[in-house]
Amino acid sequence: MSTKEYQSMNFDKERYKVYTWKHWSMLHWCINPGLVINELILGQRVPKVSLVDKTQDKPLVERSYVPCPHCHSLHDSRTWAAPNATLFKNWFGLYCPNCQQIIPCLMNVFTFLILAISFPLWGGFKKRLKAKWLAQQPARYENLNLEQVSQKFKSQNWVKTGLTWGAFMFVFMSVLYPYFTDQKITAVSLGVGVVIWTLGGLLFGYFMKAYLNKKPTTKTK
Ligand SMILES: [Zn+2]
Known part of the structure; x- marks a missing residue:
């Protein structure tokens, strides 16, 4: 690149x-x-x-x-x-x-x-x-x-944003992807998917919030 x-x-x-x-x-x-x-x-x-x-x-x-x-x-x-x-x-x-x-x-x-x-x-x-x-x-x-x-970012509910993203990823990665690649979808694989993408979504939301609001580390006076 x-x-x-x-x-x-x-x-x-x-x-x-x-x-x-x-x-x-x-x-x-x-x-x-x-x-x-x-x-x-x-x-x-x-x-x-x-x-x-x-x-x-x-x-x-x-x-x-x-x-x-x-x-x-x-x-x-x-x-x-x-x-x-x-x-x-x-x-x-x-x-x-x-x-x-x-x-x-x-x-x-x-x-x-x-x-x-x-x-x-x-x-x-x-x-x-x-x-x-x-x-x-x-x-x-x-x-x-x-x-x-800027206003939108300040008032954004990052938990909701993260969980929405997680739900979206769950549908794609735990349901559609295995379905179209002929892998088995089981109660266990779905359960694991729910856990991973709920945690993943919350982490995603947290990082987005922390990242987008990040202030400079070194301030110039
Ligand atoms: Zn240009």
Whole structure:
């Protein structure tokens, strides 16, 4: 995974921490098979490069930026968020509302494999699908409300968010996946699934809360 597209952008390393695939949270995006659902079905994407301002005393979500290597804009990370209906449907990457080009994104290893294997099914339509998708993008970014994203995060019930995610994963991983791969679904496997995905969901909710509200560790006076 190369980030050579960004070479012409000189980030202020004193001010920004630069996140690439080498950071654990980005690497996690690339190797967790469950995230194929987010990426391939829902169209949630993670940019190849993100910047976090180390000097601002605000929650992480309010001091994270996504650089566009085409026009060199630094976009507020809240540009792509659920309250603005821009978190999902980004199948071809993150659309830059400034220059209308696509900001390069990471790709999950399993998404890559599925896309490679199924290429004969969709390869012929790719150009048309992408053109149609691109035509829909400008309207999606017309009425962005960044403050609304922060408000939503502050008032979000993370236990509920985590458990919803857990329930979703349970259906996929403990029911649909074994069903379609001809594995036995038993009372035990379902019970184990309930326990794993309840705990997994709560952990997920907790980490999301802690992560998104994270304040800088070193404050500059
Ligand atoms: Zn741009």
